[in-house]
Amino acid sequence: MSSSGGPRVGVVTFPGSLDDRDALRAVETMGGVGVALWHADRDLQGVDAVILPGGFSYGDYLRCGAIARFAPVMEQVARFAERGGPVLGICNGFQILCESGLLHGAMIRNRSLRFICRDVWLRVETSQTPITADLTPGETVQVPIKHGEGQWVATPEQLARVEGDGLVVFRYASEDGVVDDAHNPNGAANAIAGIRNDRGNVIGLMPHPEHAVDPDVGPTGGQPMFASLLASAMAHT
Amino acid sequence: MTERFTFEVLVSLKPGLADPQGKAVESSLPALGWANVSGVRVGRHVRLDVEAATEADARAQVEELASRLLSNPVIEDFRILETEARGS
Numbered sequence: 001m002s003s004s005g006g007p008r009v010g011v012v013t014f015p016g017s018l019d020d021r022d023a024l025r026a027v028e029t030m031g032g033v034g035v036a037l038w039h040a041d042r043d044l045q046g047v048d049a050v051i052l053p054g055g056f057s058y059g060d061y062l063r064c065g066a067i068a069r070f071a072p073v074m075e076q077v078a079r080f081a082e083r084g085g086p087v088l089g090i091c092n093g094f095q096i097l098c099e100s101g102l103l104h105g106a107m108i109r110n111r112s113l114r115f116i117c118r119d120v121w122l123r124v125e126t127s128q129t130p131i132t133a134d135l136t137p138g139e140t141v142q143v144p145i146k147h148g149e150g151q152w153v154a155t156p157e158q159l160a161r162v163e164g165d166g167l168v169v170f171r172y173a174s175e176d177g178v179v180d181d182a183h184n185p186n187g188a189a190n191a192i193a194g195i196r197n198d199r200g201n202v203i204g205l206m207p208h209p210e211h212a213v214d215p216d217v218g219p220t221g222g223q224p225m226f227a228s229l230l231a232s233a234m235a236h237t
Numbered sequence: 238m239t240e241r242f243t244f245e246v247l248v249s250l251k252p253g254l255a256d257p258q259g260k261a262v263e264s265s266l267p268a269l270g271w272a273n274v275s276g277v278r279v280g281r282h283v284r285l286d287v288e289a290a291t292e293a294d295a296r297a298q299v300e301e302l303a304s305r306l307l308s309n310p311v312i313e314d315f316r317i318l319e320t321e322a323r324g325s
Contacts, residue, residue: 062306062307063309066306066309067306070306098311099309104311105311106309106311106312108250108254108255108257108312109257109258110257111255111257112257113257113258113261151255151257153254153255153311153312154311155311158311187255187257
């Protein structure tokens with residue numbers, strides 16, 4: 001890993017994680033230092049932010065994220081989150097955060113029953129998170145999705161809290177920010193693509209910002225998210 | 238002295254929650270001649286053996302593991318189906 005002086009961002013690899021390398025690479029591309037963490041670790045090596053990457057942890061047996069939630073490293077991640085450390089869960093990482101109870105709701109199969117892999121537009125709903133500080137509410141960014149079980153759902157009480165307390169971070173939308181059924185790829189409640197916790201330091205989203213930082217290979221909507229994350233990781237140090 | 242108790246746990250999506258899997262199964266039935274079938278829901282069936290002193294003790298453990306791991310209370314309900322004791 002590079003020896004630049006940027007903030008240190010840990011990326012947890014679970015058995016079955018797929019996007020850990022891309023997440024580490026995105027951190028480095030944006031000027032941070034990527035720190036590889038392992039699911040059996042009981043120590044976060046003093047990182048300034050943690051990413052739970054996408055993939056199929058533990059084969060996604062039982063439910064996506066259900067078993068990863070009990071990995072030894074998750075105790076440390078929960079403690080880190082309690083102290084206000086920035087924690088970002090992407091795709092399977094989002095599912096793990098929901099299963100852990102660190103975020104509201106749960107994920108069920110896409111309403112189409114199909115695995116979806118394509119670029120989508122997201123409308124930013126709040127700048128009060130470590131990954132949207134550089135973005136403006138109403139702005140749209142393009143990033144890919146690739147999931148079979150990405151339909152976020154919640155109990156009526158949870159949904160009321162998520163909406164009422166401003167915990168929605170991203171909604172699926174058109175390029176110009178229209179949120180409607182046609183632009184909701186998986187049927188998620190209220191087209192929700194990403195949420196945060198009450199404090200704002202724990203964020204989960206189904207789309208993949210780590211695949212969207214290099215203009216040579218696709219959209220670049222992940223750049224402002226990683227830039228924001230690195231800045232807030234620096235502040236947390 | 239412990240005994241081995243066999244349990245079956247049925248996990249199902251909460252009523253009212255969209256069940257795309259059940260819907261897919263349901264929509265394939267008319268093609269096979271069952272146009273009269275509706276309300277299809279797909280769940281998960283888990284069978285397990287528990288070593289414990291009493292059935293009540295075993296059942297309490299199954300209740301706990303079913304609510305903590307086998308099901309997600311946000312989207313799923315579970316039911317413990319039946320039990321059978323086998324000396325071990």
